[in-house]
Amino acid sequence: MPSTNLTFSNRSEHRAWLATQAALPAGFRVGTTRFDFTPREAPKPAKMTLTLLALDRPTADFAAVFTKNAFPGAPVVIGRRRLEEPTLGAIIINNKISNVCAPGGVEASERICAETSRLLGLSAGHVLPSSTGVIGWGLPVDTMIAALPQAVSALAGPSVLPAAEGIVTTDLYPKVRRAAVGAGSIVGIAKGAGMIEPNLATMLVYLLTDVAVPRAELRAMLRRTIDDSFNSISVDSDTSTSDTVALVSSGRVPIGDLGEFERALQTVCRDLAEDIVRNGEGVRHVIRVSVQNAASPSLARALGKAIVNAPLFKCAVAGNDPNVGRLVQAIGKQVGAHGADTDLSRLRARMGGVEIFSGGVFQLNPAKETALVAHLRGAELYTSAPPKDGVFSAAIDFPPHERCVEIEVDVGNGTAAATVLGGDLTHEYVSENADYRS
């Protein structure tokens, strides 16, 4: 996947590179504000950041896709309605509380949109809300409305970085990717580190462009693009109730070649999707599964997902243990449960370029074991450090490299292919999630 092969040795180097990606396309400004509040369901002080993405003038050319979770957050319910509006003028995003199935949640989000519209001089309904964080709690609406004017007065260019930083929750670092398209550009930001196995859409992703792509084309391209990007990743197999990918054009730069725009959009989405996995909760190895010669694209993707979601295989990768038996178990589980008519007799599997399975049997020996361990170690993002006060935490706040544990599965009975990305299962994931709210 990734269009780059970057390495960074510290946070400053990574930040310097992010700055090269972060120039806002013409016609957009961003503003953020951060404040204290106390959730009513579990009274204990907390901090929230409000992030505002504003267009200089409302646009008809916007697209969005949302989670398929049957309990969508209030902002997703509202977002689906916004797709019917003639124009969009701004996006208002909060972290810390996701506003999912909270009593009065839709009304709360609408009040925040209304106040944002009023401050920006927009029509009501031309603001898209997004929320991420704890599921089940209610938004502190009054506190948020009191803080909104600061976000509005902070609105500025030329960098999208304040927004990329404002929307994070458990992310270790902000995620920004760009691509040039003729005289214009596409710039995307993403947050998301846990509860990530998107279904149609994922996490919070905002794609801004100044290239004038009409609404209908924008929406069709976004739908086509997400299957091979955000729908092909899984950190932990959970599906967020808030997943949102929005694509907005300010229309400032005339479109040249639609195909060039779509390819640039694919690059930005794939790179951001991989960034999300690499910065997934507790992820110390990114696992890339390339499935070839499957009977259908859906089977290819399902096999890839089965591998990156198999807890025992994920743990083995965390320990740099080439327990390829668990990998084949995952394929067999998926086929046994959902594709019993699939012929697996020609299946071949490789890890790190080393053949581990073919002709129905494992192809293992001590020399291969040594090579596989070396491959796993080479793909490790950081070494797990001993816990402090019982809690494991990541030793890095930047992505040191873009290497992956490379798995190739050749099913041998079709022509379809898919590439799926996932992460290992580590002590850092458990520490992060055994007491995330407190």
Place this chain on the structure above:
Amino acid sequence: MPSTNLTFSNRSEHRAWLATQAALPAGFRVGTTRFDFTPREAPKPAKMTLTLLALDRPTADFAAVFTKNAFPGAPVVIGRRRLEEPTLGAIIINNKISNVCAPGGVEASERICAETSRLLGLSAGHVLPSSTGVIGWGLPVDTMIAALPQAVSALAGPSVLPAAEGIVTTDLYPKVRRAAVGAGSIVGIAKGAGMIEPNLATMLVYLLTDVAVPRAELRAMLRRTIDDSFNSISVDSDTSTSDTVALVSSGRVPIGDLGEFERALQTVCRDLAEDIVRNGEGVRHVIRVSVQNAASPSLARALGKAIVNAPLFKCAVAGNDPNVGRLVQAIGKQVGAHGADTDLSRLRARMGGVEIFSGGVFQLNPAKETALVAHLRGAELYTSAPPKDGVFSAAIDFPPHERCVEIEVDVGNGTAAATVLGGDLTHEYVSENADYRS
């Protein structure tokens, strides 16, 4: 589920209770032997136990169900053939290596069966093999054959406990359950702690009875019983390539009431299934999800499975954190992906008897939060101890109690029900599996 409400304060108390369960039904003997060997794929000394379950005379009345994984182990391939044989005389079980897709695996298992037959004076093909352990490695056949005579000469009664101990891998303690049926009994033993989300059958489970139930009834009853027992549990959502449940009658005690036998079989299977979850790898909380009023039994079970397999919810339970948002996320993920026509507007959910969700919104407040934390703490099996040399291990080798985290989901639009058991996701699970083989 469980038919008992046991508590134990140490290993000796638990062992004393196991002894009360362990009397072999008439007509069976068990023998084990333990020895050193070196796997050829990763040369490093290892230990294996061979466990032999022998009938005093071969029986026509036996049943077995096996994994649905599409890469079944060689013993499963052979086991399916054995179902066609007129009689069964013995079961030979090894741990440490599961003999799955190893070159020459079927021939290796058949050689061990043939040698067992020869030593016991049986016809070839009347021995059922089972293997559990690392996937992908080959059995050390010559070493095993050299050790077999010791297992044969160890054959004895009156307790099944040596077999329950012989078949374990990462289990913390042996698992035995019994039920009286008229003048006879059913005694079951089980091993299995990880790679456990059975599909049709599960793990290694051997159910021995002296009650004379004809082959056809025995097989039908086993099929009916496993759905509500072994098919309703999940430790980690992985499906072993070796899952086997065998039910063998020595026919010594005339059958009275077939219904009484089936109810006793259900009790033994449900209790063993719960024992397996309670002793699951790293499990510190057993989670019991009772789904009511669903449109179909399969939807009810799928919702229960979705909850006990949601990594973020499992982590929250591990931390005694009542993050019920993650619970509802899991329901929404399942329905969004697989049951989009399910009306969730009447869904109600309770944890520990406390209502947390109804009418489409969460029902939370600080007093409920306190009650939920107390419920989670009350269901904890042991407190996580700091890691030693970076490795977390269980502080217990007995089940201190049979309490669960109790979750009730009333879907509100049907009459079907299911109860599903699972475990939390802990540092102990990651430690166990990040370097299990070494």
